[in-house]
Amino acid sequence: MPYPPVDAALTFLKLLPLLLLFPSPTTADCLTQFLALQQFNTSIEGGTDNHGRPINIQNATAMTYALCNQICGSSSHIRSxxxxxxxxxxxxxxxxxxxxxxxxxxxxxxxxxxxxxxxxxxxxLATYSLLLTLLNARWVSLRFSKICYPNAQIAARILSTLQQIPLKISSSSSSSDKDNNDGDVLLASLIVLPENDAWWSDLLVWLDINYTYxxxxxxxxxxxxxxxxxxxxxxxxxxxxxxxxxxxxxxxxxxxxxxxxxxxxxxxxxxxxAPRCDRVSLHRALRHANRLAYVASPSPSSPPPIYQPHPAPVTANTKSSRRAISIAIHNGTLTADEHRTPPIYNYARIFRWCAAVETVYAGFKEAGRRAGMHLPVQSEVAWVDSEKEGDVRPENRRGCEESVADYIRAPDHLLKLKRKSSKISSGLxxxxxxxxxxxxxxxxxxxxxxxxxxxxxxxxxxxxxxxxxxxxxxxxxxxxxxxxxxxxxxxxxxxxxxxxxxxxxxxxxxxxxxxxxxxxxxxxxxxxxxxxxxxxxxxxxxxxxxxxxxxxxxxxxxxxxxxxxxxxxxxxxxxxxxxxxxxxxxxxxxxxxxxxxxxxxxxxxxxx
Structure with missing residues (x-):
C-alpha cells in the first residue's frame, strides 16, 4: 500500500508549477462538504468530537480517517x-x-x-564547532597568561586565531631526541631569540588586517x-x-x-x-611572517680570536625551507576537512591544533621557568637584570643553536611526569x-x-x-x-x-x-x-x-x-x-x- 507522505514528497517537485497555478480543492471545500453532511445526512457514520469519541454527525466537530478520505480524498489540498x-x-x-x-x-x-x-x-555540528572554537580560545588565553616571557600573550592570540587551518609544529620533545634537533632549533629560536619579536608582532598585525568575519x-x-x-x-x-x-x-x-x-x-x-577564515589571507600572513624568522647559529668549531658570547643568528631562509610554525601538508582523503577553512570544520582540526598549542606552550613555559631562575640562554655569560619587573633583557636571550634548543627543552624527568599525567591535550x-x-x-x-x-x-x-x-x-x-x-x-x-x-x-x-x-x-x-x-x-x-x-x-x-x-x-x-x-x-x-x-x-x- 502506498505511503501518503512519501508519495507527496516524491511528486512534489514534479508537480509544483502545476499545483501552484491550478490548485486542487482546498481545505475550505472539504469543510463545506462536511457542514453539508451535518445538515442533510444524519445517518452517515464517522462523526467524532475533538477527542475522537464517536458522536452523531450533526453534532460532530471532527470525523474519522475513513470518512475524511471519502469526503476530501487521500491527496493533499494545495494552496494558491x-x-x-x-x-x-x-x-x-x-x-x-x-x-x-x-x-x-x-x-x-x-x-x-x-x-x-x-x-x-x-x-x-555547527554549534559544536563554534563552542569548541570559543572554549579553545578561552583555554589557550588562560593557559599562556600564567607564563612570564616575551611574546607569550601574543602567541596565545595567534594560536587562537589560527584555529581555521591545520598547524604544523617542527619540534622534538626531549633532550634524547637529537635526530630532530633542527626542528627543535626552529621553534626554540622563534621563542627565545629577541630578533624574532618582529615575527610575532608582524604575524598578529597581518592576521588582524586581513580578512576577518x-x-x-x-x-x-x-x-x-x-x-x-x-x-x-x-x-x-x-x-x-x-x-x-x-x-x-x-x-x-x-x-x-x-x-x-x-x-x-x-x-x-x-x-x-570574528574568526579569520579566509584561506588565502591566512597563508599570506604566515608566509610574510616566516620571511622574518631568524635561527640561532651553531657554535664555531674553534674559538674565535676575540671571544663572542652570542653568535649572531641568521635568517631561516639561509638554512632550509622548513619553518617552526607552518601549515600541515594535505594528507589526502583522510585529512581533507582539516584543510577547509570555513569554521564549521574546526571540529576536524581540534586534535592537531591542541597538539600544536601544547608544543608551543611547553617551549614558552620552560623558557619562562629558566628566565625566572635568572638562567641566560648562553650559560657562559652572566644574567643581566632588567629595570622592568618581569622583563627579560635581549642579552639573556641569545646563544648558539645548541643552547637555544636546550633552553626550551624540559628535563627528561619533568617530561616523563607530564606524559604520565596526561596523554591528551589538557582539558580537551x-x-x-x-x-x-x-x-x-x-x-x-x-x-x-x-x-x-x-x-x-x-x-x-x-x-x-x-x-x-x-x-x-x-x-x-x-x-x-x-x-x-x-x-x-x-x-x-x-x-x-x-x-x-x-x-x-x-x-x-x-x-x-x-x-x-x-x-x-x-x-x-x-x-x-x-x-x-x-x-x-x-x-x-x-x-x-x-x-x-x-x-x-x-x-x-x-x-x-x-x-x-x-x-x-x-x-x-x-x-x-x-x-x-x-x-x-x-x-x-x-x-x-x-x-x-x-x-x-x-x-x-x-x-x-
Whole structure:
C-alpha cells in the first residue's frame, strides 16, 4: 500500500508549477462538504468530537480517517500561489538570507556550498564547532597568561586565531631526541631569540588586517530582519483569533520560526568572535611572517680570536625551507576537512591544533621557568637584570643553536611526569563534552519548540509536521556524531606533530572507518538541509494538508485516527499552552546560549 507522505514528497517537485497555478480543492471545500453532511445526512457514520469519541454527525466537530478520505480524498489540498508566496517571504526568506551571513572563507564554491549545507543540515555540528572554537580560545588565553616571557600573550592570540587551518609544529620533545634537533632549533629560536619579536608582532598585525568575519551593515540588517519577522510571527500567533479550521495556520509559521531559530545565536556568536577564515589571507600572513624568522647559529668549531658570547643568528631562509610554525601538508582523503577553512570544520582540526598549542606552550613555559631562575640562554655569560619587573633583557636571550634548543627543552624527568599525567591535550575531553552538551541543548531546544507546537494542535499526536521536525533533529544529531567520531579516528591514524615520539597508529579499520563516517555524516547533513527546506515548503503549499497528516495516523493508527475540522472555544483557549511552551523553550535556549557564549568571550579581552 502506498505511503501518503512519501508519495507527496516524491511528486512534489514534479508537480509544483502545476499545483501552484491550478490548485486542487482546498481545505475550505472539504469543510463545506462536511457542514453539508451535518445538515442533510444524519445517518452517515464517522462523526467524532475533538477527542475522537464517536458522536452523531450533526453534532460532530471532527470525523474519522475513513470518512475524511471519502469526503476530501487521500491527496493533499494545495494552496494558491498567493498564499504560498506570502508565507515563504514572511516565515522562511529572512532565515535563508541570514544563512549567507555565516562565516565561510573557502577558495572554491563547492567547499562554501558544502559548508552552507552542513550548517543548515546539522546545527548540532555547527554549534559544536563554534563552542569548541570559543572554549579553545578561552583555554589557550588562560593557559599562556600564567607564563612570564616575551611574546607569550601574543602567541596565545595567534594560536587562537589560527584555529581555521591545520598547524604544523617542527619540534622534538626531549633532550634524547637529537635526530630532530633542527626542528627543535626552529621553534626554540622563534621563542627565545629577541630578533624574532618582529615575527610575532608582524604575524598578529597581518592576521588582524586581513580578512576577518566581523560586524557589517549587511550582518546587522539580516539579523534585524530575522528578529522582527520572528517577533511579528509570535505576536500574530497569540493575537489573531483562530478560525474554525484546524490546526490554526498561524501555528505553521511559529513552528517554522522555531525550527530555524538556532541560526540567530550562531551568527551572532561568530560575529562576536570574528574568526579569520579566509584561506588565502591566512597563508599570506604566515608566509610574510616566516620571511622574518631568524635561527640561532651553531657554535664555531674553534674559538674565535676575540671571544663572542652570542653568535649572531641568521635568517631561516639561509638554512632550509622548513619553518617552526607552518601549515600541515594535505594528507589526502583522510585529512581533507582539516584543510577547509570555513569554521564549521574546526571540529576536524581540534586534535592537531591542541597538539600544536601544547608544543608551543611547553617551549614558552620552560623558557619562562629558566628566565625566572635568572638562567641566560648562553650559560657562559652572566644574567643581566632588567629595570622592568618581569622583563627579560635581549642579552639573556641569545646563544648558539645548541643552547637555544636546550633552553626550551624540559628535563627528561619533568617530561616523563607530564606524559604520565596526561596523554591528551589538557582539558580537551572536557571541552569536547561541554561543546557537545551545548550543541545538543541549542538544537533540541529550538527544534523541540516546533515539535511541541505541531504535536499539541488538533489532532494531538505525532503528525506529519511534528514527525518531520523530529526527524530533522535526529538527522542533525546523527550527522554530528558521525563527523566527530570520524575526526577522532583520523587523529589516531596520523601523526599530529612532526616528532618521533608521536607515532601514528595506522590500521585499515581506523582509516576506512574514519573516511566512511565522514562521508556518511556530510551526506546526512546535506540531505537534512534540503529536508528542512522541504518541510517548510510542504507546509506553505499544503502538502501536509491531507487526511493522513491532519488525522495523526502516525500516532493513532488508521482505525483510531480522526481529523478535527471545527474548533471549539476550549480548543482555541488550549492553543495557548503549546504556543507559550514552545516559545519559552525555543527562546530560552537561544538566550541561555548567547549568555554562555558571551561569558566565554571575556578572557579574550585580557590578551587583546
Amino acid at each position: 500561489w498567493g498564499i504560498f508566496s506570502q508565507r515563504f517571504s514572511t516565515w522562511l526568506l529572512p532565515f535563508l538570507a541570514l544563512v549567507s551571513q555565516l562565516p565561510f572563507g573557502a577558495n572554491n564554491k563547492i567547499d562554501n556550498l558544502t559548508s552552507i549545507l552542513l550548517n543548515v543540515g546539522s546545527p548540532t 566581523t560586524w557589517s551593515f549587511a550582518n546587522v540588517a539580516s539579523i534585524g530582519w530575522v528578529v522582527i519577522a520572528f517577533l511579528l510571527t509570535v505576536i500574530d500567533t497569540f493575537t489573531t483569533s483562530s478560525s474554525n479550521l484546524s490546526p490554526p495556520l498561524n501555528f505553521n509559521g511559529l513552528a517554522v520560526a522555531f525550527a530555524w531559530l538556532w541560526l540567530l545565536p550562531l551568527v551572532i556568536s561568530w560575529l562576536q568572535f 575531553i572536557y571541552r569536547m563534552l561541554i561543546a557537545s552538551i551545548c550543541a545538543l541543548f541549542l538544537t533540541w531546544g529550538t527544534v523541540a519548540g516546533a515539535v511541541i507546537v505541531e504535536w499539541f494542535t488538533p489532532t494531538i499526536g505525532l503528525s506529519c509536521k511534528s514527525g518531520s521536525y523530529l526527524m530533522y533533529a535526529v538527522l542533525s544529531t546523527t550527522s554530528w556524531l558521525a563527523l566527530v567520531l570520524s575526526s577522532t579516528l583520523s587523529a589516531q591514524s596520523i601523526p599530529l606533530l612532526s616528532v618521533r615520539n608521536h607515532p601514528p597508529y595506522r590500521t585499515p579499520f581506523r582509516l576506512s572507518a574514519s573516511i566512511a563516517l565522514r562521508r556518511l555524516g556530510k551526506l546526512l547533513g546535506a540531505l537534512n538541509a534540503l529536508w528542512l527546506v522541504l518541510i517548510c515548503l510542504f507546509q506553505f503549499i499544503g502538502v501536509y494538508d491531507m487526511c493522513f497528516c491532519n488525522g495523526s495516523v502516525l500516532y493513532l493508527g488508521r482505525a483510531r485516527s480522526y481529523a478535527v475540522w471545527i474548533l471549539t472555544p476550549e480548543d482555541n483557549a488550549a492553543f495557548w499552552y503549546p504556543g507559550v511552551g514552545g516559545t519559552v523553550l525555543a527562546c530560552g535556549a537561544v538566550i541561555v546560549f548567547l549568555i554562555f557564549t558571551n561569558l566565554l568571550l571575556d578572557p579574550l579581552a585580557s590578551v587583546s
